Amino acid sequence: MTEKILLGHGSGGKMTHQLIQEVFLSHFDNDILSVQSDAAIFPHTSNNHLAMTTDSYVVNPISFPGGDIGKLAVCGTVNDLAVSGARPLYLAASFIIEEGFPVADLITVVESMSNEAQKAGVSIVAGDTKVVNRGMCDKLFITTTGFGDLTADRHHIASGRHIHPGDVILINGPIADHGMAVLSAREGLDNNGAIQSDCTSLNHLIQTVLEAGINIRFMRDATRGGLATVMAEVARSATVGIELSEAAIPMQEPTRGLCELLGYDPLFVANEGKVVMIVDGHQKEPVLNIMQNHPDGRHTTIIGEVTHDHPGMVVLNTSIGGRRILDMLSGEQLPRIC
Amino acid sequence: MNYLDEFRNKALVQKTVAKIHALSKKKITLMEVCGGHTMVIQKTGIPGLLPETITLISGPGCPVCVTDHKFIDTAIAYARQKNVMIATFGDLMRVPGSSSSLNAEKAQGADIRVVYSSLDALHLARQHPEKKVIFLAIGFETTAPGNAVAIREAQRHQLDNFLVLSAHKRMPPAMSAIIREGVRINGYIAPGHVSTITGADIYRFIPEQYHLPVVVSGFEPLDILQSILLLVKQAEKDEARVEIQYQRVVSPKGNVKAQNIVNEVFEPEDSWWRGLGILPESGLKIKPAYKTHDALIQLPINVPETKEPRGCICGEILKGLKKPSDCRLFGTLCTPVSPVGACMVSNEGACQALFRYRMRGD
Numbered sequence: 272m273t274e275k276i277l278l279g280h281g282s283g284g285k286m287t288h289q290l291i292q293e294v295f296l297s298h299f300d301n302d303i304l305s306v307q308s309d310a311a312i313f314p315h316t317s318n319n320h321l322a323m324t325t326d327s328y329v330v331n332p333i334s335f336p337g338g339d340i341g342k343l344a345v346c347g348t349v350n351d352l353a354v355s356g357a358r359p360l361y362l363a364a365s366f367i368i369e370e371g372f373p374v375a376d377l378i379t380v381v382e383s384m385s386n387e388a389q390k391a392g393v394s395i396v397a398g399d400t401k402v403v404n405r406g407m408c409d410k411l412f413i414t415t416t417g418f419g420d421l422t423a424d425r426h427h428i429a430s431g432r433h434i435h436p437g438d439v440i441l442i443n444g445p446i447a448d449h450g451m452a453v454l455s456a457r458e459g460l461d462n463n464g465a466i467q468s469d470c471t472s473l474n475h476l477i478q479t480v481l482e483a484g485i486n487i488r489f490m491r492d493a494t495r496g497g498l499a500t501v502m503a504e505v506a507r508s509a510t511v512g513i514e515l516s517e518a519a520i521p522m523q524e525p526t527r528g529l530c531e532l533l534g535y536d537p538l539f540v541a542n543e544g545k546v547v548m549i550v551d552g553h554q555k556e557p558v559l560n561i562m563q564n565h566p567d568g569r570h571t572t573i574i575g576e577v578t579h580d581h582p583g584m585v586v587l588n589t590s591i592g593g594r595r596i597l598d599m600l601s602g603e604q605l606p607r608i609c
Numbered sequence: 610m611n612y613l614d615e616f617r618n619k620a621l622v623q624k625t626v627a628k629i630h631a632l633s634k635k636k637i638t639l640m641e642v643c644g645g646h647t648m649v650i651q652k653t654g655i656p657g658l659l660p661e662t663i664t665l666i667s668g669p670g671c672p673v674c675v676t677d678h679k680f681i682d683t684a685i686a687y688a689r690q691k692n693v694m695i696a697t698f699g700d701l702m703r704v705p706g707s708s709s710s711l712n713a714e715k716a717q718g719a720d721i722r723v724v725y726s727s728l729d730a731l732h733l734a735r736q737h738p739e740k741k742v743i744f745l746a747i748g749f750e751t752t753a754p755g756n757a758v759a760i761r762e763a764q765r766h767q768l769d770n771f772l773v774l775s776a777h778k779r780m781p782p783a784m785s786a787i788i789r790e791g792v793r794i795n796g797y798i799a800p801g802h803v804s805t806i807t808g809a810d811i812y813r814f815i816p817e818q819y820h821l822p823v824v825v826s827g828f829e830p831l832d833i834l835q836s837i838l839l840l841v842k843q844a845e846k847d848e849a850r851v852e853i854q855y856q857r858v859v860s861p862k863g864n865v866k867a868q869n870i871v872n873e874v875f876e877p878e879d880s881w882w883r884g885l886g887i888l889p890e891s892g893l894k895i896k897p898a899y900k901t902h903d904a905l906i907q908l909p910i911n912v913p914e915t916k917e918p919r920g921c922i923c924g925e926i927l928k929g930l931k932k933p934s935d936c937r938l939f940g941t942l943c944t945p946v947s948p949v950g951a952c953m954v955s956n957e958g959a960c961q962a963l964f965r966y967r968m969r970g971d
Binding site (some may be wrong): 273274275276277278279289360442458518531533535589590591592593594595596598 | 614617618622623626651652653654655657658668695712715716717725810830831945946956966967
């Protein structure tokens with residue numbers, strides 16, 4: 272570890288992992304936490320378990336094409352529960368507000384939280400408010416904590432322990448929209464609204480797939496660190512190999528263009544409405560069908576498969592027919608110089 | 610996407626690769642000079658598509674990598690001064706200096722801003738008249754014109770708080786130094802963006818003096834494969850001439866307007882390159898007429914003696930004498946998270962490109 276916290280420690284890549292391992296896990300270690308899934312799973316009654324998760328939202332700017340910090344604070348936490356196989360039920364929300372922040376803006380944010388909660392079918396049942404001196408935080412930070420219930424047959428999803436060679440990997444639509452929409456808004460890169468954040472709650476889509484009897488081995492929402500980081504984490508923890516097809520990974524043209532222009536690798540750019548699903552290979556037709564017929568999964572594609580080969584490693588078959596490995600991000604992504 | 614997808618067309622790639630396989634008989638080593646090429650080659654998996662007769666090695670074309678420790682140390686010394694704001698391209702943030710990096714200084718409270726162009730830095734100077742805004746100007750002939758424009762604009766608007774720490778480099782002296790140093794290569798994949806400005810004629814001395822073929826290449830996988838094919842054809846016939854593969858952008862004479870702006874603001878100076886040492890007239894310094902914006906003149910500064918990292922072979926790697934995997938620090942002590950040498954810092958550095966994209970066993 273470095274002596275001081277650097278921005279790279281928040282990138283979701285290798286430095287974040289190092290921070291979690293060396294500072295947090297080494298002090299808080301217990302059987303529930305050490306699974307390191309999107310939500311913690313613990314027993315509630317003999318049949319049912321509870322899933323719990325928490326996340327802080329510090330996005331700058333607080334409003335961006337396709338959403339705002341309020342919508343994000345609800346759907347981000349709902350999604351962490353949903354990808355663990357849980358049914359999201361209740362949220363708590365804490366607000367750290369900078370002195371001088373307009374009340375009208377706060378109401379706008381809270382309205383969009385309320386709308387998204389309604390859409391996701393969760394209730395915001397507890398909360399806290401702190402106001403800090405001007406300059407002590409950037410406008411508004413929100414932390415949401417979520418609870419959901421989890422039936423016994425879905426415990427394995429969060430840990431990924433059932434992932435098996437021959438499984439297929441799906442994603443429910445184009446990648447990198449959220450990260451590039453926020454970047455555009457922050458840097459004033461006007462693209463006439465062509466790039467919209469994908470932030471949305473995925474619990475209804477996921478419930479539909481689960482209720483159809485699809486054997487989901489693992490799910491994760493590809494947020495900070497992007498699709499590549501999720502895949503690298505899976506390969507590492509499940510000791511299987513992963514093959515991805517670059518040509519099969521969906522992307523919208525404006526987003527692809529902006530990534531090209533700035534030298535960003537879209538595989539590492541954040542999403543807020545994308546679930547990566549690993550499913551029994553025998554069920555690839557039915558799962559595609561179900562997802563493509565759901566409004567949040569219309570553009571679902573199969574992007575790769577789990578292999579016996581190269582355990583621990585993600586190999587990307589490039590669109591020109593080459594092969595290379597995909598690893599986690601080291602530090603932050605930077606635009607190119609020349 | 611227009612003008613990109615065409616150059617990533619799988620069928621055309623396969624056709625070009627087949628032609629290379631059919632024509633290549635001699636064992637040859639080609640150097641891609643530009644870091645942008647290194648990245649595309651690794652990212653798209655080109656090495657695995659080539660026959661065993663062809664070896665690709667990376668050259669000194671990553672601006673972050675060839676910039677010396679002293680430049681970083683100087684920037685850090687400036688960053689520690691009161692009323693100074695450093696404006697820099699993001700890549701430089703993580704380059705280790707003798708005892709710190711700009712990233713670490715920023716975490717300690719130094720005012721360091723990442724910019725996307727020299728004009729962003731100029732804008733910062735306008736917004737912050739109370740500060741000296743020092744722009745860290747690194748890069749090759751590609752970035753020099755933009756930086757020259759920023760200096761000229763600052764002069765015109767009397768933005769005297771806009772200063773530039775210049776470490777611009779010129780490509781041709783490094784390309785001839787590599788041959789003179791005895792690095793065994795059979796041809797150059799020459800940088801496309803540099804050549805857009807300078808024109809391809811600047812490489813004519815290479816076939817004339819050293820009998821080596823040069824092909825100016827674009828940055829898409831098909832560009833690079835076609836350039837390799839052109840080099841293979843020349844090598845098989847023992848020919849040596851300058852060819853332009855990147856014809857949609859590069860001409861023999863280049864962008865004369867941009868060249869004039871560079872010549873108005875900068876003049877050549879001897880410059881130090883990591884791995885190559887001091888090369889005559891290989892850098893650009895600010896001309897006396899624009900000294901109001903020369904950081905070294907306006908804010909003279911003492912920089913403690915520079916220490917190069919021990920065991921790091923960036924120098925040999927930049928010359929193409931060694932591969933990143935030959936370095937005993939590679940992948941163990943030196944990784945993209947905690948880089949020792951500059952070649953591991955930049956996205957375009959040979960070490961980072963190999964670390965990120967290589968297949969195990971490469």
